[in-house]
């Protein structure tokens with residue numbers, strides 16, 4: 001496996017000089033942030049990420065995210081043009097040495113949380129989700145807003161978008177995903193880039209919008225839409241683990257050979273559709289991190305890994321979930337798990 005770290009570009013308070021000092025760090029996971037979803041990334045912007053990484057002895061082989069525009073998810077008029085843009089981005093990224101692209105197919109919202117700085121007993125804070133809080137919010141009328149996406153749309157834009165999704169069910173979303181994959185996967189294959197869809201976070205429907213990358217059955221269905229090694233998966237432990245019904249090591253075994261990227265983090269489930277993000281080690285949360293790594297090693301996983309959301313510790317401030325310290329601790333812990341699982345075949 002190759003250990004990587006997410007970097008949000010020159011604006012990120014976490015620097016490449018810091019990232020390179022984390023033991024075993026091979027490269028960064030990044031994206032072009034100044035182009036709206038659906039646009040084409042300039043070769044210059046892609047090249048400048050690559051160069052900045054290289055100057056610091058780091059690779060840039062993984063993109064997260066190359067966003068899929070809502071037109072594609074909706075199967076709306078104009079979707080073809082955006083799919084062509086998407087393919088062009090794959091070609092350009094491949095030319096710059098990118099080997100894996102993480103994306104998601106969640107309508108309207110990406111990840112959702114009800115709290116961005118949930119305080120833990122030890123004084124650290126982390127992201128948290130409580131469905132009871134989320135259900136009190138009507139994204140159209142409520143004055144309350146959810147962290148994570150509230151600045152992305154104006155109320156009017158959101159209203160139009162949600163109306164467009166009103167009669168889109170799971171099957172139609174799958175059909176639109178299939179149309180997307182039929183165009184994109186051959187381009188990915190020709191260019192030697194693995195596509196790695198990210199699970200929905202949390203892995204259930206929110207605000208009546210369908211979510212389809214959620215559990216064993218749905219992900220099996222997704223993998224069959226294009227039964228091709230280049231149609232792969234980002235295995236996000238924290239996203240899938242939010243549902244107690246997801247048996248993560250079992251899912252890893254079921255998806256063997258198709259997992260290209262692993263996001264490893266722990267969460268603690270504290271009730272029905274309620275969880276908080278915690279430090280990476282097994283004993284800190286509900287997920288058995290060693291069993292997860294063991295399943296990856298056992299199934300011959302040779303993709304990219306990154307520590308995922310960290311807590312804010314030692315007074316650090318910055319982008320929620322993406323500070324330096326706790327993710328660096330997570331990286332060191334993940335390295336240890338892989339070393340043990342690989343050496344002792346535990």
Ligand code: DNO
Pocket residue numbers: 064065066102103104110111198309321
């Ligand atoms: C949140 C991330 C997601 C992820 C996208 C991938 O911290 O895990 O935003 O990058 O869903 O497309």
